[in-house]
Amino acid sequence: MANLHSYLKKVLKEYGSQRNEPFEDNKLAKFIRENAEVAIPKNLFPREEYKIHSSCGQGKRAEIPWIAVFYKDLSESAQKGYYIVYLFRANGTGVYLSLNQG
Secondary structure, three states: OOOOHHHHHHHHHHHHHOOOOOOOOOOHHHHHHHHHHHOOOOOOOOOEEEEEEEOOOOOOOOOEEEEEEOOOOOOOEOOOOOEEEEEEOOOOOOOEEEEEEO
16 A cells, blocks of 8 residues: 555545455455555654554444554553544545544
């Protein structure tokens, strides 16, 4: 995956249509997990200072997939601290960039 725009576009295009597909070994779920770190530019978020994490569910599909950027000095998980997160609309019609607090 070359860039953030392509990553977001692919998730938006395919996530809603794959709702009825089996979650286990799902190619899009694997793509979401494995390509988020590549999609988020390292020059904006150096990996020594930032942790990138994405999810579309654990065990079963999440209603809303997400990609989070955690500043390691403040937070390394969505349960505590402040972080930047891309939240996808459940119907696949948009994505929001949000500052969240765990």
